[in-house]
Amino acid sequence: MHYFERRRDRFDLFDRMDSPAVNLCFPLDLPDYRPWCKEQGLAPFHVLLCAVLRAILKIDNFRYRVFEGEVIRIDRLMPSFTVVNQHNDLNFALFAWSDDLREFVARGIAAREEASAMTALNNRYAALSPRAVKDQVFITCIPWLDFTSIQHPAATLGSPDIPSLAWGKFRDGPPGRLLLPFSVQAHHGFVDGYHIHQLARQIAAELAGFMG
Template sequence: MQNFENRRDRFDLFDRMDSPAVNLCFTLDLPDYRPWCRQHGLPPFHVLLCAVLRSILKIENFRYRVFDGEVIEIDRLMPSFTVVNRHNDLNFALFDWTDDLREFVRRGVAAREQACAMTELNNAYAALSPRQCKDQVFITCIPWLDFTSIQHPTATLGAPDIPSLAWGRFKDGPDGRLLLPFSVQAHHGFVDGFHIHQLAQQVAAELAGFMAGQP
């Protein structure tokens, strides 16, 4: 936690504010990995989800959380994301982490199908302990919209320590690139604009790594 101690004064500054969250929306520039997904029979959303969460784990500032009044650093993630059920109502899907891409996709698809089939709100979160809840990153996808801003809900305005990420409609970019609106909300005591830049670069690198090897 030495890196955190180097910025503890920044954390103290922002943590005293009514809302210490930083929320940045930008166009994420990625290699167009969709043809590779079609070739390997993998759904693009779940491949991107894996790339995003692997990137979160590789950037220390996104692993900081507040638990029992102290700053901790998580070392694992519980993947979760929003889905739309047959009534067009939101629900939550969550599943156990794996670093293997194909197994990650398999578990993610199964969690999506289960959550989509439910009419009631998925209450699996209720079984999580307060400490287990800190292993989450909140993910939502809005594939219909090319949004330019977003406001994520927070249970407690003054404690946005679990990052919230969102992305929207894909569009073709120049030279075989893929462009999409992307939003990152996090505790400003932990995350600055530079770290969000690092995250964007790492997501692109994870996708390039998938395409260079075998899933």
């Protein structure tokens, strides 16, 4: 929490606002990891999800939350993301973290299959305690659209402390590169544009690390 105390005055400034959220949408430039995923038999979405969440954990500003009126720093993440079921209705998939990429992907696929087979909202998500919810980042993927903006829902307009991330349709960039629309929404008391820039660079670094 030492780093947070340096910016507590910024937190106090933005937290008093009706909506303290900052939301940036931008083309995320990544190494094209899709051929590597094909060689390894790994699902590209779940590999990117792992890279995103690992990057989140390496940037303190994305680990701060507000719980019972106090700022806390989370020590872990519970991976979760949106899926569609057979009726094309949204549901939530969540699973236990693994440091091993292959196990992470396997757990994510199992969670996707479980959630997409449900017609009602996932009871595991609804049963989370208020504190356990803070160990998440809200993740959604809109693979059909090359979007340029997005408005993330917020349970309480004045408390967007859990970051919301979204990405869209992949498209080819320069040779060896991949571009996709990417959105980051977070509490401006914790996160500035510079930290979103750091996150983008770290995601690319995580993918490069997977590929060796």
